[in-house]
Amino acid sequence: MMDRRVAWVRRHWAPDAVDAAYRIADFLAASPYHNGELEGILVDEVLPAFAPNLLTVAGEWAPWSEDEVRGIMIKAGARGFVLRRIARLVARPVKKDVLEEWRRVLRVLELRRRAGLSER
Known part of the structure; x- marks a missing residue:
């Protein structure tokens, strides 16, 4: 079973948003998780x-390894309630953009799943 923490690990940086959406959707289509x-x-x-x-101008844009992503996710999950709440507030400015990209991925993901390219 796919680890929840790495469900999004395959988000490889692609030359354009359309290519990225297909790469992400292909990976997620094989996951045991429904779209919600x-x-x-x-x-x-x-x-x-x-x-x-x-949020940083000079953020890290090279793909992380699965181990690096797991480490970041484990560290984030181990934060106390207050720090997790602060992290959600910090994420607000980029949430709209992330959800816009998610909708692009979701359209491709639904096509993949309807075409039977996954177990779900």
Whole structure:
């Protein structure tokens, strides 16, 4: 079973948004999670952990390894309630853009799943 913390790990930086959407959707189509769960993982777990990088002008844009992503997610998940709440507030400025990209991925993901390219 796919680890929740790495459900979004395959988000490899692609030359354009369309290519990225297809790469992400292909990976997520094989996951055991339904679309609502994937969105929840993205918004509630991944976005707060990685928002500081999205907010910096010189953030890290090279792909992280699966081990690096796991480490970041574990560290973020181990934060206390107050720090997790602060992380969600920090993520607010980029949430709209992330959800816009999620909708692009979701359109491709739904096509992939309807075409039977996944188990779900």
